Amino acid sequence: MTQDSSAGRRILVLEDDETLRLVISRALTRAGFDVRATASPSSAIERMARRDADLLVADVLLGDENFLDRLEELQHVRPDAPVLVISAQTTAATAIQAVRGGAYEYLPKPFDLDDLVDAACRALDTGERAGQQRSGANPFPDLVGRSPAMQMAFRLLARLSTASAPVLFTGPDGSGRASAARTLHRACKPGSPLIEAGPDRLRREGVQVFAEARGGGLLLRRAERWDDGIQDLVLEQLGQMSDTRLYVTALADVRTIMVPALFERLAVGHVDMPPLRTRGDDRLRLFEHFLKKHGRTDFAIARDAAEFINAYPWPGEVAELERTAARLAVQGDRGAMGLAALQEALTAPVAPGTGAALEDAVRAFAAARLSEHSHDVANDVAAIVDKAMIETVLAHCGGVRRDAARYLGLNRNTLARRLTALGMDSVGEE
Numbered sequence: 536m537t538q539d540s541s542a543g544r545r546i547l548v549l550e551d552d553e554t555l556r557l558v559i560s561r562a563l564t565r566a567g568f569d570v571r572a573t574a575s576p577s578s579a580i581e582r583m584a585r586r587d588a589d590l591l592v593a594d595v596l597l598g599d600e601n602f603l604d605r606l607e608e609l610q611h612v613r614p615d616a617p618v619l620v621i622s623a624q625t626t627a628a629t630a631i632q633a634v635r636g637g638a639y640e641y642l643p644k645p646f647d648l649d650d651l652v653d654a655a656c657r658a659l660d661t662g663e664r665a666g667q668q669r670s671g672a673n674p675f676p677d678l679v680g681r682s683p684a685m686q687m688a689f690r691l692l693a694r695l696s697t698a699s700a701p702v703l704f705t706g707p708d709g710s711g712r713a714s715a716a717r718t719l720h721r722a723c724k725p726g727s728p729l730i731e732a733g734p735d736r737l738r739r740e741g742v743q744v745f746a747e748a749r750g751g752g753l754l755l756r757r758a759e760r761w762d763d764g765i766q767d768l769v770l771e772q773l774g775q776m777s778d779t780r781l782y783v784t785a786l787a788d789v790r791t792i793m794v795p796a797l798f799e800r801l802a803v804g805h806v807d808m809p810p811l812r813t814r815g816d817d818r819l820r821l822f823e824h825f826l827k828k829h830g831r832t833d834f835a836i837a838r839d840a841a842e843f844i845n846a847y848p849w850p851g852e853v854a855e856l857e858r859t860a861a862r863l864a865v866q867g868d869r870g871a872m873g874l875a876a877l878q879e880a881l882t883a884p885v886a887p888g889t890g891a892a893l894e895d896a897v898r899a900f901a902a903a904r905l906s907e908h909s910h911d912v913a914n915d916v917a918a919i920v921d922k923a924m925i926e927t928v929l930a931h932c933g934g935v936r937r938d939a940a941r942y943l944g945l946n947r948n949t950l951a952r953r954l955t956a957l958g959m960d961s962v963g964e965e
Contacts, residue, residue, distance in 0.1 A: 544659050547588035548572040549579040550621075551597045559592060562648040563655060576602050584612035590659055592651070595622035595629060603629070606636030617658035621646065627678035627689045627715070631722045634693035641693055643686045678711065678718055679824050680817040684809035688715065695804045696722040701773070701781040703758075703801045705789065706808030709852030713756060715806060716782035720752040723780055727751040734760045737768065745772045748779050758785035758801070759792060770797045811856060812848040818856065819844045825857045831864035839874040839907065847881075847902035850894075874903065922957050925950075 546563050550556040551574040563570045571588060573579050576597055583591055591609070593602050602620075609618065617639035622629050633641045639658040642651060680686070695702055696719060704712040713731075720729045730748035733756045737744060745753065753776070755769065773781070783801050790798050811818060819836070822844050826834050836844075849856050862880040863872060878899060897916055904912050925943065932938035940950040954960055 545569045545588040546590045546592060546655060547579060547582055549576065549591060549593040562652060566652045576600055576605055580609055580612060583609060583616055590617050590655060592619045595620060595624055603632050603636055610637045619654055619658060627692055627718050630689035630693040631696050635696055635722060641690060678714060679820055680814055682814040682817045684813055685817060688806055688808060691806045692719050695719055698804065699780060700803035701801050702804035702806060704784045704806050704808060705787045707810050707852050709854030710808040710810060711853045712784040712808050715808060716754050716784060720780060720782065724752055729754055733757050734765060737765050741768060750778050752780040754782045756784045758783050759789045766794055766797050773800050811852050816845055821856055822860050825860035826864050829861040829864035835871045837871050837873045840872055840877045843874055843877060843902050846905040848898055918957060
């Protein structure tokens with residue numbers, strides 16, 4: 536929408552933060568809208584009922600009041616007026632409740648003012664509503680995040696909550712795909728059962744799984760492991776699921792191993808759950824959330840531990856982060872939680888003979904050095920690995936450096952120089 540076409544279009548801004556209210560009003564005014572503002576939810580609803588504005592931009596938390604609880608009232612007095620919801624409550628619950636309450640769009644704080652202007656233009660241009668029914672339920676405990684990637688996922692969940700098409704959830708193992716599917720189902724069909732099945736159950740029970748889910752929801756997990764028989768079964772059953780909402784989880788590359796006809800039917804709706812390592816400070820927010828979930832409410836996280844949580848790549852994704860938080864919640868010491876306790880809780884048994892233990896140890900060490908603001912992480916890691924490797928090889932060779940050098944692919948002089956650099960001059964013998 537151009538500024539000329541915006542002229543005369545009236546927007547009411549509901550925001551109790553005076554500075555933000557002024558910033559939003561100025562941005563919309565510069566875009567050519569006729570802007571009014573208030574800090575009172577009751578005043579906003581009264582003014583919308585009087586048709587003082589064509590669009591409402593509303594914050595969620597206004598003093599002690601949650602404006603989402605009044606969306607139904609606003610819908611009653613102005614069903615034709617689109618609402619843009621802005622919120623610092625960056626959870627799937629807020630996004631879904633906003634859209635199902637009738638909001639045209641949900642924008643998490645902090646947002647780009649250009650995105651707000653664009654959303655206002657679209658709302659007033661099309662008059663489309665993102666939803667007319669509202670669920671009073673709020674059962675979305677584990678989807679938390681302010682990162683752009685998670686906010687995109689929340690917005691997609693909100694939009695899909697008003698549809699009935701199948702939804703494919705992709706992302707790494709442990710990234711929260713199934714949790715997102717359960718969240719969406721509770722929003723779409725509150726109170727209805729959700730049947731879940733992995734490849735083994737599908738192979739064992741076949742059509743019975745689909746029959747059991749009829750009228751509710753069906754969550755089919757790990758689609759990347761479906762053999763040809765399972766794919767044929769799912770494709771055949773899709774035509775008989777008009778009253779059942781279907782959700783599927785898979786790795787991101789599932790398209791390369793699934794027959795195209797099935798993939799296109801399942802991915803009508805698609806939500807990609809981002810890897811935890813891309814979610815920035817969400818890692819610490821999730822960690823605190825899971826501590827509370829598992830009964831630890833009296834915690835304080837030391838700065839070095841907090842920085843480690845946000846630096847560690849969490850190869851096991853959200854599942855690993857929750858498991859670590861749960862350990863500390865259940866068996867950790869009371870009081871401030873330091874780096875040592877966190878790293879101890881993070882340690883998990885690894886099968887001998889695999890590279891996973893070394894890889895995880897390197898990740899943990901690198902993350903710890905980053906949390907200590909080291910600017911020489913590569914050399915720090917290399918020194919630790921070299922020292923452990925050389926000590927092990929020397930022990931195997933009875934301390935004879937000549938023999939150890941052969942195992943290490945070095946000549947004796949190079950090994951001697953490396954021992955000196957590592958402070959290991961006294962280790963082994965010539």
